[in-house]
Amino acid sequence: MQLVRIALQGVVGFPLRTALSCLSLLVGVTGVVSVYAASGTVEATVVQDALLTGGPVATVDLTGPSGAASLEQAARARRFAERILGPGSRSAVTASLESARVTVAGRQQDADVVFAEPRLRRIRPFPLLQGTWLSEEPQLVLGLVVNRVFAADYAAGAGSEAALGGTALDADPARIVGVVDDGAQAPTVYASLAETADLLRVNGATLHAGIELTAPDVSASGIQDRLRQFAEQQDDGVLWKATRRDTIAQQAAEVTATRSSFLSVGVLGLLATAFAIANVGLSALRERTNELSIRRALGASRRAVPLIMLVESQIIALAAGALAVPASALLYLLIAKTFGAPYGVSPPPYPWAFAVLGVLVGMVTALVGSLAPAWRALRTPIAAVMRE
Amino acid sequence: MAEPLVVVRAARKSLPHGPVLLDHVDLDIDPGEAVAIVGRSGSCKSTLLAALGLMDTFDAGSYRFAGTDVARMPAHALDATRGARIGFVFQRFSLIPHLSVVENVLVPLRHARARDRRGGRARAMECLSSVGLGDAARRLPRHLSGGEQQRVAIARALVRRPRLLLADEPTGSLDVETGARVVDLLLELVRAQSTALVVVTHDREVAASMDRTLALRSGTLTPMAPPLPSAHDREVPACSS
Numbered sequence: 001m002q003l004v005r006i007a008l009q010g011v012v013g014f015p016l017r018t019a020l021s022c023l024s025l026l027v028g029v030t031g032v033v034s035v036y037a038a039s040g041t042v043e044a045t046v047v048q049d050a051l052l053t054g055g056p057v058a059t060v061d062l063t064g065p066s067g068a069a070s071l072e073q074a075a076r077a078r079r080f081a082e083r084i085l086g087p088g089s090r091s092a093v094t095a096s097l098e099s100a101r102v103t104v105a106g107r108q109q110d111a112d113v114v115f116a117e118p119r120l121r122r123i124r125p126f127p128l129l130q131g132t133w134l135s136e137e138p139q140l141v142l143g144l145v146v147n148r149v150f151a152a153d154y155a156a157g158a159g160s161e162a163a164l165g166g167t168a169l170d171a172d173p174a175r176i177v178g179v180v181d182d183g184a185q186a187p188t189v190y191a192s193l194a195e196t197a198d199l200l201r202v203n204g205a206t207l208h209a210g211i212e213l214t215a216p217d218v219s220a221s222g223i224q225d226r227l228r229q230f231a232e233q234q235d236d237g238v239l240w241k242a243t244r245r246d247t248i249a250q251q252a253a254e255v256t257a258t259r260s261s262f263l264s265v266g267v268l269g270l271l272a273t274a275f276a277i278a279n280v281g282l283s284a285l286r287e288r289t290n291e292l293s294i295r296r297a298l299g300a301s302r303r304a305v306p307l308i309m310l311v312e313s314q315i316i317a318l319a320a321g322a323l324a325v326p327a328s329a330l331l332y333l334l335i336a337k338t339f340g341a342p343y344g345v346s347p348p349p350y351p352w353a354f355a356v357l358g359v360l361v362g363m364v365t366a367l368v369g370s371l372a373p374a375w376r377a378l379r380t381p382i383a384a385v386m387r388e
Numbered sequence: 389m390a391e392p393l394v395v396v397r398a399a400r401k402s403l404p405h406g407p408v409l410l411d412h413v414d415l416d417i418d419p420g421e422a423v424a425i426v427g428r429s430g431s432c433k434s435t436l437l438a439a440l441g442l443m444d445t446f447d448a449g450s451y452r453f454a455g456t457d458v459a460r461m462p463a464h465a466l467d468a469t470r471g472a473r474i475g476f477v478f479q480r481f482s483l484i485p486h487l488s489v490v491e492n493v494l495v496p497l498r499h500a501r502a503r504d505r506r507g508g509r510a511r512a513m514e515c516l517s518s519v520g521l522g523d524a525a526r527r528l529p530r531h532l533s534g535g536e537q538q539r540v541a542i543a544r545a546l547v548r549r550p551r552l553l554l555a556d557e558p559t560g561s562l563d564v565e566t567g568a569r570v571v572d573l574l575l576e577l578v579r580a581q582s583t584a585l586v587v588v589t590h591d592r593e594v595a596a597s598m599d600r601t602l603a604l605r606s607g608t609l610t611p612m613a614p615p616l617p618s619a620h621d622r623e624v625p626a627c628s629s
């Protein structure tokens with residue numbers, strides 16, 4: 001108890017030292033935590049984008065026939081593929097139409113149009129930003145879903161009036177029913193294959209059908225071979241070309257590498273904090289050594305000397321930690337919100353391990369900084385006080 | 389008659405592999421007695437004082453303090469005895485700069501056992517008042533004059549009512565007049581609580597105001613001639629030179 005009192009006198013007696021130590025630790029811990037938060041959020045964002053644009057591991061794109069009949073051929077190939085890949089697989093038929101035109105508020109807009117079965121979203125889990133996704137049921141008015149870029153570029157949103165057409169016919173009146181994040185950088189419109197069957201048939205000349213399918217261990221060449229055999233049996237002569245679509249694994253590996261280099265910078269910062277604290281502690285070395293010698297002359301035992309410094313340094317380190325952890329948590333929330341929220345990404349959880357590590361580093365370095373005077377005081381004879 | 393407070397016999401002290409600092413030192417100090425030790429700079433006065441104050445040990449000979457053979461005391465007992473029975477006043481005051489005046493006076497009590505700490509603050513204030521610094525309790529040492537700081541050091545030395553007070557050139561950092569007042573105060577206070585006093589000094593007047601004076605020469609203590617009446621007691625007209 002008396003020891004804590006003496007130690008507290010030291011804490012209060014050197015306000016600048018105490019404040020600087022607290023500040024160093026505060027900066028160090030918040031630094032490493034915020035680097036962690038920012039890089040973690042970026043990682044989550046990149047991984048999310050890769051998942052939305054490329055699908056999960058492994059996703060394969062099948063391209064092949066063109067023309068009005070190609071949709072029917074794609075549907076058959078898809079059913080076959082799904083059968084051989086088993087229940088773990090998911091697939092969707094998609095199509096593009098070179099002549100597709102989208103109009104919003106009476107003006108034709110430049111956009112990619114993807115015709116797809118609504119089940120496409122089971123492969124690529126687009127977060128819904130507004131409204132709903134494409135409906136499996138027939139609707140009175142053709143429903144379109146646009147991506148975030150489209151919504152932003154053309155000031156459109158769920159409920160906006162639109163139209164979709166090709167070259168051959170008048171455009172079908174349509175309504176935008178939802179906005180999704182699909183990770184794409186270009187304005188994109190999604191329309192249901194079933195609901196646009198007439199449009200696609202009439203404009204069949206520029207139609208290209210495709211299949212997107214995913215299964216945990218599908219290989220592009222394997223599925224391509226099986227589909228060729230299937231085509232020979234069926235005698236429909238369609239050759240499907242398979243390419244791997246997912247990029248999530250490579251992206252994640254790259255981001256993880258970048259992230260660890262960022263984190264090592266953060267840890268270096270923490271190390272700099274350690275030196276700062278030790279330095280601040282050592283700057284009073286002579287004065288503290290002298291004080292401890294005086295205490296020894298006035299009756300303090302040998303044991304009391306390191307104990308005083310130990311308790312004192314830990315009071316400072318814990319006070320600094322008590323400031324640093326909530327401060328870094330606040331900053332962390334701010335960063336996670338700023339970087340992550342616009343992408344619909346939930347940030348990684350607050351890195352308690354780093355916070356605890358930071359406080360531990362503070363405790364150890366404060367100890368080192370304050371044990372030096374204790375060590376010196378124990379080595380110098382008490383009588384040295386007389387020659388001071 | 390009871391044993392003197394300090395009994396040193398044939399004490400010797402040398403540096404490891406070095407010169408002999410003290411040799412054949414014999415010294416008796418009775419309780420309440422005031423002794424001056426004089427000697428040239430470098431004559432090992434501080435070294436002797438450190439050994440008397442249990443901050444250091446003699447290499448040979450014997451030292452009995454308050455009836456106990458110091459050589460047989462374990463380290464923690466030396467620390468405890470030094471804290472409880474011996475007070476120190478140093479030439480350069482040696483106050484702890486970041487502690488207030490009253491906290492400085494309390495330092496010896498902070499390192500004492502709980503039972504000895506009771507009533508410590510009141511005792512510290514009493515000591516401060518007795519050196520005329522009752523009003524300065526909350527100030528920091530650096531805001532006091534040299535004479536005031538040395539009075540704080542005296543209050544600190546007396547706070548645990550020691551049996552022996554050791555002062556190493558207590559006036560060495562003070563001007564003559566302030567020094568004289570500090571020594572008068574010191575004498576008055578030790579006499580009031582019958583504490584023995586050993587003062588190391590270069591100042592003949594300070595030496596003359598003690599009960600007896602010993603000279604440290606070539607590492608040995610020798611009594612000086614019985615003190616002459618000190619200058620201001622002499623019935624001669626003040627010298628104009």
Ligand SMILES: Nc1ncnc2c1ncn2[C@@H]1O[C@H](COP(=O)(O)OP(=O)(O)OP(=O)(O)O)[C@@H](O)[C@H]1O
Nearest residue numbers: 381387403409427428429430431432433434435436
């Ligand atoms: N621990 C030590 N290591 C080396 N030399 C020492 C040690 N202790 C004392 N000495 C030497 O012993 C001699 C006596 O020192 P001491 O301080 O006791 O003299 P002093 O009489 O108090 O001198 P002053 O009047 O200047 O204070 C000095 O030459 C000093 O250098």
Ligand SMILES: [Mg+2]
Nearest residue numbers: 433434435556
């Ligand atoms: Mg000396």
